[in-house]
Structure formats: structure tokens, C-alpha cells
Amino acid sequence: MGALDLAVGNLLSPVVLFFALGVGAALARSDLSFPEAVAKALAIYLMMAIGLKGGVEVSRQGLQPQLIWTVLAGAALSFLIPALAYGVLRLISRLGAVDAAAVAAHYGSISAVTFAAALDALSRAGLGSEGYMVAVAAVMETPAIMAALLIARRAAPEAATGSVGHLLREAGLNGSVVVLVGSFVVGWIAGPAGVKPIAPLFVDLFRGLLCLFLLDMGLVAGRGLSRARRFLTAPLILFGIGMPLISAAIATAIALGLGLSTGGAMLFITLAASASYIAAPAAMRIALPQAEPAIYLTLSLGVTFPFNLAIGLPLYLLLARSVSP
Amino acid sequence: MGALDLAVGNLLSPVVLFFALGVGAALARSDLSFPEAVAKALAIYLMMAIGLKGGVEVSRQGLQPQLIWTVLAGAALSFLIPALAYGVLRLISRLGAVDAAAVAAHYGSISAVTFAAALDALSRAGLGSEGYMVAVAAVMETPAIMAALLIARRAAPEAATGSVGHLLREAGLNGSVVVLVGSFVVGWIAGPAGVKPIAPLFVDLFRGLLCLFLLDMGLVAGRGLSRARRFLTAPLILFGIGMPLISAAIATAIALGLGLSTGGAMLFITLAASASYIAAPAAMRIALPQAEPAIYLTLSLGVTFPFNLAIGLPLYLLLARSVSP
Amino acid sequence: MGALDLAVGNLLSPVVLFFALGVGAALARSDLSFPEAVAKALAIYLMMAIGLKGGVEVSRQGLQPQLIWTVLAGAALSFLIPALAYGVLRLISRLGAVDAAAVAAHYGSISAVTFAAALDALSRAGLGSEGYMVAVAAVMETPAIMAALLIARRAAPEAATGSVGHLLREAGLNGSVVVLVGSFVVGWIAGPAGVKPIAPLFVDLFRGLLCLFLLDMGLVAGRGLSRARRFLTAPLILFGIGMPLISAAIATAIALGLGLSTGGAMLFITLAASASYIAAPAAMRIALPQAEPAIYLTLSLGVTFPFNLAIGLPLYLLLARSVSP
């Protein structure tokens, strides 16, 4: 498939179309909305499905030597991207130190839904991937939060509340991390035979339920955009699109060094390029309460997520192809 | 299949049995109840599944010339039935003008669940239908609401609040309309191949989730019936059963003129005969607040819906057979 | 399969692993939690699936003569176990009469989730069972509640509120009983052919959704354990493990007399050994408000349920094998 085919195929996939439907409905001020309880349950389901899939793969493939290097590289990326993001933000935007640090945390951490959409894109392209990428995803959630907190402590010592240790514990035990890692381990232990009876739910329905979830994400993103427009200055929008590209470029180089498969490289690049929207926002409300939540929520969900979904994913697949054996 | 087989087969289908279970449990005052969040999510799911199905059919069949006529006929029916219903109500019942207009709106508009149950009945009978009937359904939701408002303005000028334009906007952007139309378009764009990966959710589970939803509808209908019995005078019950039959008769004649297939004619008749229970009640609370909600809710959900489900559907299929080529 | 294989296979099944994940997450104080609305809907789904399965079996096998004896034996067991449990509790623990009676009610009544997990274990072992065991389960929910109330009235006349008749009505119309019995009847009437279109939801997804539900149960059990630890004295923990074994032993003898199949005997033993956690707690709050709810909830969900799930089920299967033809 050429680049254009990829891009168009992605834009016409139900996953992207339902997200667009949600954004459109919200911007048109339709009263359509998903119950919060169902959205939360869908998020848990997606983490379970992703975790199980990765665990089963690992039980099938055995532990590969790259695993340890990829996990370490992921953790390092998650820890370092915030410093870069913070620098860029301070340079090009007028955000204060605390707001900039809070935004930076989101771009170092990862978005599990973007990861899920990347898995869907790989399915469409008929590509597999290393099962342990789920572990990499889990490992990348937290370091960015720590990094951002350290940055904020330096820049505005009075703004950061609570101890780093306490926050590390909270972020590490965040529900999404626990479900992801837990389901990964369950899939690993149970193996292909054990997971087979539950595959109708966790495999067959995955892509359909992802559409449901993306309709909801579109609604939330659209509502956020129309409410928080005033926070979205041109430099911030530029950041929301440019930062994923920078992270993707760095991750592409690392993926080359790690020798990942095309699918694995694509997931690794996507993780780096994605911005958190579950774990990081909650952690920032606790650790940096002075930071304005509308800024990071709108930037992450309203700008970077749609960009990654519509344009980023096919691009990251092209990048991954260019560096994989 | 003969008429009796059809009727019995319908009564013994899980969809009808679960609805009956719900009504029975509510009347016996069981504490069984569905969480509101899940009921709302199920309603969204059903609209998505119906919309996708219709869109995929259209992408398969191409745009047929009847489409435009059927859509126009549906809109006209939706706009005219309220006048008829209002006349009948004022003639046979003691409802005041405002209450009568509010009830009339419901019978011109359509019930998506009845439509879903009709699709289930067609599946059981092994019949297909024109994909664009989903578009007809969406188009028929709103005109009835406008018509009822115009009637009420004439009969009781002081009762109607808000502008028609504003209400038209609200009703047109009602969540159920947006999901139905949006999913129809998604199905159309994505086509059979694009929708295949999400078929396990939106096709395979459709009839099972419809059962779940009908159990809930039965519970709500049963509770409504036992609470609002005092509003259900004999003339109103007669209306709740007779009005769908009148609308069905008119729609049968139109279906003949349109040259619809058996399945398409059955759906068209069902739309005309069904009474709204999501879009119209909310619109009436906004536009005609003086109208007593217990009357239209109980009549639509407690009388007409069960009648259509248990007796109407096989009857409408017979009618459709009699007029289709 | 030998005893050890059975036990290990059970411990490594996704159902048990997800429960363990939930308990672990709660004990580690993760913020992971399931929305209440979704947990309630999952519980309704599980009852519907169990009921339908049983009903379809009965419609396939016809009414067997053992049915009536098994139902009577179940009802008698449910009524008599509380007296035994009460005696044991008063002997070995320091619980007062009212608390002991309330706990006893739970052990006479049954747990539908444990029943569902037993069906999952039978699937793994490739065994079928008598469809009417669902009716036995439904019949065993209520007598224990009555028995406990009669015991409490004797021991502490001032503690019991409300009439027995009123309570009998409430417990008999408890949502879980109604769904179970209702779906059983629906499955029976609709038969294999009628249920086939809804099998993707109620059959194929059963084991996957059970995992989801058990993750939630693990979270709730873990939270309960860490909050109510002070109530869990050594004698009570002993009771929570010993009582199911006593009930299982009695039920094994009865199953022998009834001549049940291996699968049927295993389910019968499991019902006797399981402790209620939906119907009985609610009934006890109404009938014996003085009893401390943390005691019976923690004992039933935090001790007996995990024991049955992890160790009981394979044991009961072994017992069932030893007495079945």
C-alpha cells in the first residue's frame, strides 16, 4: 500500500469516522452523550483486551531479548520527552512554568486509546507486533509524571504539593496501569488455550467496542474544544501537532536501534507520539493543582488525539516500515 | 407462513418474551431494574447498529430512485398523522387541546425500538429490506413534533413556549437522530468491507442486545402502567391501539404506490404505526410544558408499544405482503 | 484429569486470575473501580445467560422425573443449612444471636456468580449438566432467608422487624430470582431454535463477561477485606471455609440419592456450598437491621466466595465424580 492509500484507508475506517461523528455532534451542540459509567467500563475493557492480547503473544513467542531494551528505552523516553516538551512550550508559548510542566507530563506519558487505534490500524494492514509492547506501554505511563513534577519543583517550588514518593505510588497504582499490567500477566499465564473461551469478548468485539469508545471520545473532545477554545492559542495548537512529530522522530531512531518488527516499531512510535488523557490529568490535579486543567485536557484530547488518529497513525506506519528489517 | 404461524412465532420470540417478563416483573412489584446508564448506552448501540446496517445496504445496492420518494412520503406522513391523531383524540377522549397535541406528536414521530424489533421480525422471516429505510426513519422523527406545535399554537396560543426554529434545531439535533443518521453515513462510506471487522458487535449481537433492551423497556412500561393507570381512560386505550392501525392502513396504501419490497413496506408501515418514546417526550416537555407527561409516556410506551410488538408486527408483515410485488 | 491437574487448571483459568487481580488491586489501594451501573447490568446479564441456558436444556431434554425431587431437596437444604450454620456460629464464635442468624441466612441461600463460575469450570472439563439446576438455584435463594428470620425471632424476638409474609414476598420477587426464573422460562418456551439468534450474546460472551464481573467482584471483595478486617476473627474465618465444606458434604450425599449426572451433582454441591451476596444481604438489612452488615458481607464475599472459586470448585467436581453414575 502506498502512502496515500494508507492515509485514505485510515480516514475512511469506522474508528476514525465514529470519532469524527462525535466531534461533529458536539460542535453542532447535539444533546447526544454517553453515560459516564459506560465510558469508564469501555476504557477498562479496552485495557483488558490490549493487555490480554499482549500477554498471549508473549506466551506464544517466549521472552525475546529485545524486551528488556525496549522497556528501558520506553521508560527513558517517557522520562525525557517532558523536558523537551517543557523547553519547546516555554520557547514558543506564553504558558507559565507550572502550566507548561503539566502539559509536558501528558506528552511524555501515553494514551492507551491511541495504542488501541494503532492495533486496529495494524489489523487493517495485516501486520502483527511484539506482544511485550503492552508492557512497554504500561511502563511509559508514569515516568513522565515524575519528570514533570521535578521540572515544576525546580521552576516553581511553591506550586508542587505532596511528596514524589506518594505520587509515584498513586500513579503506579492508577487503575489503567493496573488493568493493563494485570491483564497482560493473565494472558501470559493463561496462554492461547486459556484465553480462547474468552476471545469472543476480548478479541472479536475489540474493534466494534473501540468504535463505541471513539464516538464517546469524539463527543468529549468536541465539547472540550467548544468550551475551552480561548485556551487554544496558535502556538499551543502548533505544539499539539508538532510535539508528537518530534517524539515520533526520536522514537523512530530508537526503534531502528532496537530492531523491532514493523508492527512493533509502529506501536513504539505511536506510544511516544501519543499524549495521555487518563493517568496524567488526574495526577496533575493532585500534584500541580495550580495548573489550569482546561489547557492540558483540551490540548491532549482536542488537538493531539485527533491528529494522531487521523494523520499520525498512517504516518507512523510509514516511518516504522522505513526502519524495520 | 400463514397469519396464525406468524402471530404465534412472534409471540414466542425471545424479544417479545423478555418484554413480557419485564412488564410482569414490574406489575408484580419486583425490585428488578436496569441501571439508567446502561439503558441509555443500549439505546445508542441500537441506533448505531440500525444505522450501520442501513448504510451498508445502501453502499451495496446503490442509490435507488424510490429513495427520494420514500423519504418525502415519510416526512409528509410524519407531518400529517398528528393532525389526524389530534382530531381523533378531541373527538373520542376528553383530553384538552394541549394534551391532545402533545400525544399527537408522539404518533406522528417514530419509535426506533419498534423499528429494531421489526428488523428482528424480518430476520426471523428471512426477509431483507431497502437500506435507506433507516434514512426514512430518521426523517420521520421531527416533522410530527413541528406539526403538533403548530396545532397547539392554534388551539391554545398561550401554552406553546419557545420559537419553532429553536425547537426544530433541538429536535433535529436530538441524540437519537444524530446517531442514526451518523451511523448510516459511516456504514455507507465504510461499506461492507469496512464494517466487517465491527460486525461481531453491531451485527451478531444485535438480537441479543435487543432482548436486554426490551427487558428494560418492559420494566419501565410496567412501572409506568401501574403508576399512571388513572390517566388511561377507555377512549385513550382505544386510541393507543386504533391509531397505529389507522396509520398502518394509510402507510400500506403509500407503500403500494412506492413499490417497496415486502421488507421495505413492512418497515414503512411499522414506522407510521409506531409512537415515539425518546425524541418526542423530551421535545414536548420543552415546547408544551403544560401537557401532562404521564399521559403521552404511558400511552406510547405502555399501550402502543406492547401492541405493536406483540400484535402489530406480524400484522404489518401481512399487510406488506399484500401490497409488495 | 487427576485432582492436582484440576486444581491447578482452575487456579490458572482467566476467571480465577481476574478475580485475583481485583483483590490484589484493591489491597494495594489502586484507584481501579468498576462503575456500579455496569456491575449491576453484568449481574443481570449473567442471570439471563444462566437462566436461558437452563431453559434451553430443559426444552431439549424434556422434564425429567428427578427434577421435582432435586427442587424439593434444594429447598429443604436451603431451609435447613441456616439452622446448622447458626449452631456452628454460636458454638465457635462470639457472634450474638442476631448477627449469627443473619450470617446463617447467607450460607443457606446461594450465590449466582459461584454457580456461573461452576458452569465455566464444567465447560473447561467438557461436562454438561441437567438444565433444571437453574430452577433449583432459584428455589434455593429464599428459604434460607425465612429460616434465618424464624431463628432470630426465637432467639431475639425484639430484633426482627416486619412480617414473614411480607419478607417472603420481597425475597421471592428479588430481581435476581425474577431474572433467573424468567429467563429460564423464556429459554424453555423459545427452545434451541428460538435462542440461536441471541446465542452470540448469551452463550459466546458468557465466559468473557464472567471474567469482567469477577474482576469487579475481586475489587469489591478486596476493598471489603481491607475495611472490615477487624470483624474477621479466626473463628469466623474458620466458619467461612468450614461451612461450605460441611454443606458440600451433605449435598454430596443427597446428590448420590438423587442420581444426578456428574455435572448436575457438581452444581448441586456448589449451590449448597455457596453463600449469597445479592439477595440475602438486602433481605437482612430489611428484616434484621440490628445485624452488622460488614460481618456477613465480608464473610460471604471476602472469605467464602474466594475459597469456593479457587479451591471449592475443583473439589466439588471431584466429590461429584465420586457419587455420579
Add this chain to the structure above:
Amino acid sequence: MDMHAKKKIEIIIEAPALNGVLAILDRLQATGYTVLPALAGSGRHGPWDEAGQVTSAGRMVAVLCILDATRLDATLEAVSAYLANRIAIVAVSDVQVIRGAHF
């Protein structure tokens, strides 16, 4: 604005006993009441939390009833008799309502 002094009763009660309380209010022909959900709480019986619960045994709801002062005592009397052994708290405060004919 035309305001009328009324009393507001707030009852925080365990969910299984809710129907009992509402039956009393219905019997006394209270002009109206509204039930609000609660998410979590803590008291002498320890903490509770609705998350993931299937049973309503351990959770609380809040009942709000605005009524005329003349009916306060009879209502509190009846409610507190029912609540005797139950897990519940009851608080009363002063409110001013508009559209007083509703109460």
C-alpha cells in the same frame, strides 16, 4: 419575590430501607420528596463505597423533603420510629420557597 418559610428534612438512609421511608412519607401525604444518590461515605459503621457494588445492602441514599412546619413533628415522629435500629441520619433546616402553593 414572594417567599414562604418551610422546613427541609434531609434523611441519609441505607438503600434497602429507602422504600420503608418513602412509604411513610406517602402515608403521611407529604406533598413531595426527592431521592438523591450517594457515592461513598463513612460513619460509625465504617466507610462504604458504591463502586462496583451489585447489592444495595451496604450503601446509602439521601431523601430530601420540603414541607410545612406544621407537619414537621408528625413526620419526624413517624420516620424516627421506623429508623430505630437502622443506619440513618436525619437533619432539618429552614428554607424559603417560591410558589408556596406547591407545599
Add this chain to the structure above:
Amino acid sequence: MDMHAKKKIEIIIEAPALNGVLAILDRLQATGYTVLPALAGSGRHGPWDEAGQVTSAGRMVAVLCILDATRLDATLEAVSAYLANRIAIVAVSDVQVIRGAHF
């Protein structure tokens, strides 16, 4: 503790009319408000219950708005005009707030 006397308005209103009420509060530039869900209730229109409802036509929500006494009358005036024919009750009470600059 530094406390400031304010007024608390509680409006229990049918869900379809919620946006209408909030639009009024927005128009009057109320400093803030919070919407709380309700589960069930009863009044002159009979009992209602959110369980299993797909339509919001029959259910109520509660709006809480704390504001300065100087703005009370204008707010009540505007709200009660909108509520004329609608299903709703409105109650006002006295509260003391900390961080008074927020209101």
C-alpha cells in the same frame, strides 16, 4: 475562620428544562452553579424513577447555586418566570462560605 453570609438556591427541575435554567444563570452571570442527579421522587404529578429510563422526559435534577444576597431577587425573578408552567420547586436558604471572593 473568615466566613461570609451568602444565599443558597436549590432548584429541583425536570431534566428537559435544565438547559433553560442554566442559560438563565449564565445570562445573569451567576458566579457558579452545580447540577446534582436525582434518583426518584414524588409530587403532585405522581412518582417517578430514573431506573432504566432512556428518555429524560420524566426525571428531575437538582441545581445548586450559591450567590450573594444582592443578586438573589433578580435571579429568582428570572428563574421563576421561566418555570411558570414547568415541573419544578425552588428553595432558598442561608449559608456561610469561606473564600468569599469566589462568589
Add this chain to the structure above:
Amino acid sequence: MDMHAKKKIEIIIEAPALNGVLAILDRLQATGYTVLPALAGSGRHGPWDEAGQVTSAGRMVAVLCILDATRLDATLEAVSAYLANRIAIVAVSDVQVIRGAHF
């Protein structure tokens, strides 16, 4: 009816900070509190809405705590120190409770 004058604190607080507030109430040995959900709202930080949210970062909950007047000041002091930079409002009012021994 035997009534006892108490104070009611209502705290509307962003969800991620809820555990912090409850930890303070626990530490001060408040006799009890109840958490109520909120659906939507608006304030100086703009409007919010729980619909479809997966993260709790942007939403509010309400904490209700009835306590003796003698403990009011210490509680408000501790709570307002914690709330310093956080999104929250706090209101106090007078209530009468029955079964005063509970507080």
C-alpha cells in the same frame, strides 16, 4: 421531637482531590460524612460535564459533613489549608438533627 443544633458543611470539590479531603476528615475524626455525585456545573474555570468522561480530572463531587459546632473551626481550618490552590467551594449552614448521639 428532641432536636439538636449542629453545623452542616458542604464542600464541592474536584474529584481528584476528594481523597485528600476525606483523609483530613478521617484524621480529625469527624463522626461521619457522605459524598454525593455531581453531573455538571460552571464557575470561574468554565463549565464542566461528567457525560462520557473517562478521567475524573475535570469533574466535581460534593461532600456533606454534619458535625458539632465545637468542631467546626478546626475542621474548616484544616480543610481550607488543603484547598488552598484547588478548585473547590465550601459552605456552612445550621441544621437540627434527631438522634443527636450520632454526631
